[in-house]
Structures are given as structure tokens and as C-alpha cells.
Amino acid sequence: MMRYWISTILVVTATGAFAQAPASVDSLVKEVQGAVDLRDDVLARVLVKQLTTRPRTFKQWWEVRQILYERPQVGFDYLAKWDRLRPVKAPTSKVERQINTSLTRADALQSQSKFNDAFRMYQIVARHLKKEMRRGSRAPRFLYWTVVHNMARTLYGAGRYLESMEVYEWIPPDYYKFRQVLFEKMWAAFRAKRYDRAMGAIASQQSSYFSSYLEPETYLVQLYLFKKLCRMDEHKKALSNVETIMKRLDPKAGNYRLEEWAQSDVETKVLYKLATAEVPADKNKDAKLREQASIMKALESRFASERRRLESQFKTVLAYSRLSVALDKEIIVTDVVPDRGALMASRREFWPVEDAEDWIDELGQHLYIGESQCAKTEAK
Structure with a gap:
């Protein structure tokens, strides 16, 4: 369930005497x-x-x-x-040595599946980095949120799902893997049986800030929850959406393009923007065009690989979801919820915690307020 585990990067503080630079x-x-x-x-x-x-x-x-x-x-x-x-x-200052030692130990514990111990070590690192940030240094910020991300992951690994969900909610929307954070938060909420938060995380992943496509497992969870809540109309729509996505992912159809995939997360959005930025005519134009070509080549290679993975995993999602309907059992199955505009125009199933536009500041702040229809279904 949990992917893209990020290797932790060492942080240093600018102290001591510096040599004369060339x-x-x-x-x-x-x-x-x-x-x-x-x-x-x-x-x-x-x-x-x-x-x-x-x-x-x-x-x-x-x-x-x-x-x-x-x-x-x-x-x-x-x-x-x-x-x-x-x-x-x-x-190397005393603080730097403490940070580096703790990070090395935390990473080792995490790789050994000693998640509670790893969490405590990441906490130590986070406290040190927080102090550096309070002193006015922005340099530790990238590492700080990477460490917090790993704190949430180790809590998940330890089976402390509710705590894990809460830590995921600390991470700001400008974090470079924020959509991945929402994906992992969805699983933490699901395992904690906080279905309102799980569905809310799915809605946040569907923000117009990102690609309209989600990770296949996200659809799986959504279909499962719609089935569990006996909301079969939504389940049918979600299943139809998965079938549509499968058709678009077919390379012969050619409807799923790199531009859309690049919106999948903050990291790839930034790279795609760099690769397609207008380059003015100046002395550095050729060098900049070569750099853009290099970025685009890397994105295209990654896109081709991701497309194959998505197609394979969506086939599995579709198979499980159809089996669930056929057997009338709650086999984990799911898809994308309708867009926010359609929901607000109908039953208003999703609402942001704060009444605001669907901008990046709102990401991660959705709740699901649709009630279970199982009792109503049984009464018929």
C-alpha cells in the first residue's frame, strides 16, 4: 500500500571556518x-x-x-x-552530528521494520530541525517535512493508524509529494476506520490542482467504501469511471498524455512547467533548450513506465470491483468520486472543512458527510 519511500537527506548547519573559494x-x-x-x-x-x-x-x-x-x-x-x-x-557542529546520527539510526530501524523505534528517532530529528527553522533558517524546511512524512509512515507501519493520519495532516500542500501524502493518509484513515477522512482524502486528491486520475488503489478504497455504505448509485458511477480510465490508458487510444500525467504531484508539475517554459532569445538560449529537452526526456521515460504500471493495476481494480458486485461481498474495490461541482449541484456529499475555493490552500481539508444507506436499502 505504501509506496515511494523517500530516502532521507542529511542536513547541515553553516558553521565553522570556510576555505577561500576559486x-x-x-x-x-x-x-x-x-x-x-x-x-x-x-x-x-x-x-x-x-x-x-x-x-x-x-x-x-x-x-x-x-x-x-x-x-x-x-x-x-x-x-x-x-x-x-x-x-x-x-x-560539523554538535547539532549537525546529532541530526545525522539520529537520521542514520532512524533509517536503519525503519528498514528493519522496527517502526516504533524509528518513529522516536525521527521525532528527535524533527525537534532539532524545528529549532533551526525557528532561528530563521529555511534550509532545513525541505528535510523537516520529509522527516515528518517518514514519521507518519512509521506510525502506519506500527499499526498506529489514527496517529499516522493525524501526522499526515500536519504536512503542508506545497510539500513536493503532497498528493502521495494524501494517498497514504487515505489508507491510514481507512485502516483507522475513519471513513469520512478516507473519503475526504480521496476528494482532496481529485482537486483541480492535480491530474484527474488517481492511484488505482484509491479507486479500490472508494469503491469498497461506497459498497460498505450501500451507496450503489455512486458505486456504479465509480465503476464506470474506472472502465473509462482503462480505455484511455490503452496506448492505441492515445488519450492519456504526458501533460495530464505530469499533474499527478507537485514534483512532476514543477518539472513539466520547467520543460515547457518559454525561452527568450539570449546568450543562454541553446543551453536552456538543451536542459528543457533533458527534463522532457526524463519525464517521457517515467511516464511510459508509469503508464504500464497504471494499466496493469487498473485491470486488477476492475477485476476485484466486478467480482465484489457479482458475489455481493465487500471485497476492497473503488474509483474516483464525482467532481466537486457535480456533488455540490446534487447532494453536496463533499465539503471542505473551511468554505473556500478549491485552491492549493484547501488541499487535504475535505470531509465526507454522506450517510450510510444500508438501513434504507434493507427496509425496501
């Missing part, structure tokens, strides 16, 4: 800052890529790291990549 690298660092100031994110990527091949001091590495963390629109992939390039001989 002028050429310093110049590139300044150019990166200049590109970010102008919001020329594609150029920033070009320059950072050049820096990855140059010898760097810790000071230079740290300066670029700060720039990237202030401007994640350059690409979340580059945030992770740059952290992996941290110089071996870097200044």
Missing part, C-alpha cells in the same frame, strides 16, 4: 543567485549542473544549497541531488 566557482554561484532573482529557473538549473562538475568548498556548496531551498521551483530533483553532493570534509 573565483570561477564563486562567479557561477553568483550567476545562480542572479538567475533565481530573475525567476529564470531553467537557467538556474543549467548553472547548477555546471557546478556539479567543479571542485567546491563547503562554503560554496552551502551557498548554492541555500539558494535552492529558497527557490524550489528550480526543481525538487535538484534539491535532493545537491544535498547528495555535500563535501565530505564539511564543518
